[in-house]
Amino acid sequence: MKALSQKRRHPFAGVALLLLGLLMTGGLYAAATTINEAQASSEAQEYSASDIDEGEKLFAANCASCHGINAEGTEDAPSLIGVGAASVDFQVGTGRMPMQMQGPQAQRKPAQFNDEQTQQLAAYVASLGAGPSVPGEDLLDAEEGDATRGGELFRINCAMCHNAAAAGGALTEGKFAPSLHGVEEKHIYEAMLVGPQNMPVFNDANIPPEDKQDIIAFLKTYESQGTPGGFALGSLGPVSEGLFVWSGGLALLIGAMVWLTSRSS
Template sequence: MTTSKASESAASSSAGAAGRPRLVSRRNARRSRSASVRRRRRSSSIVLLLGLLATGVMWTVLAPGGNATETPDANEAVRQGRALFAQGCATCHGLNAQGSSEGPSLIGVGAAAVDFQMSTGRMPLAAPAAQADRKDPLYSETQIDQVEAYIQSLGGGPEDPDLTDADLNDADLAEGGELFLANCAQCHQAAGAGAPLTYGKFAPSLSQATADQVVEAMRTGPESMPVFGPGQINEEEAVAVAAYVRHLQDAPAPGGASIGKYGPVPEGLVAIVIGLGALLGVCLWIGARQKL
């Protein structure tokens, strides 16, 4: 650019030397006018560019974050969840969760069922058995949330309850206790210690269940446990039952060892075996000494 300008001005000066000053000056004027137009155009395009840039920066800083960022995040969770599902669950539940001969359809079971099954380590099922056992969970909480988002996106269903300590502290413990005795104790036993059912099935002990898992179990009815829907036990009552289960877990045993909290039968058994056994031992010892 500068070199061409330099050569231009050199050419004009040589033209001036050739003796055509008016023509040259007019040509020079035209040239300088066109140069100033070019300069003006260039500066206006720079202003436009700066304006656009400033608008862009202001948009990114001031634009409302909420919805614009939330949707891609939710979609991302569903996408990740689908990938995890294809890897760990699809062999039994089908590639689109439609079910197969190895496992039921999961369309419409909801996030609550996924959280219950995965956070208690029941799923992924290791081997076919009468009943899935509670194990350490194989997946992290984030991964479980992602699979929940995927299953929830397929057909809705009961949501993850996400109870807080405050929810439990506010709950009516006495009402929870009554509901527990009326609806749950026949299988899980009055103190939640668990008990065997028929055909190798069993109602497990509730000593490890979190409050969320208690509500999820009620809403989704895993295996031979019945579903307790909101029509039967409403939202508030469900939280009260969860609070009561937590109370059973925390309750101290002032009388000494609780012996599984099974009540008078094991306590009597312990009294007979240990108490009578000790007396018998003393009798034999006395008898053995008298012979000498």
């Protein structure tokens, strides 16, 4: 995956992607179809008309091949009417969209658009229909959240897919819940709000904004505290520990045994 994503840095990447998108057919699992009734989570961001215009141009050039010229959706991709700015900010900001290729789900990769372009795209999609907007800075400050409570909420609502150490986990048919290490606060918040890919929606009535902030606080505390026991072996639990003991541990022991029983020169 990595090798591919590096190739895509090429200036013609956009064009290539467009062609790729046109060529690809088949089932799509990704992205939102929901008609989301959620209210904007904080003070709704105001977008200027020029943002919307620029966004429309970017959309036509980069997204319309799959999502339709009016974002009404096609066989390959869902309608984006009413998904809201938060959804665009998440999908484009984490590099998931534009998609590299059709697959069980869109992969996280370096973002294709800069912050301004992302905002313009979000402005355009938000102008098509009401949906969750990008959260304000005040909701994202991890310092303000309660990590203990966030931890409890995380373990009940998130850990079953994302793993207790937020290291990610498998879903059915090749889908997976990604690792949450190094994900920006804004994107964590937006993911909960809109439920990208197959993730369920955790709207503000389900997990209120302050609880979301607690979860972010927990994740950021967890990230910054490091691993007290030493190298964490991917935080994958007993499997990686067993693998380590059967590889590194066994190799060290056998090395010692062979040395011990060999005859000195």
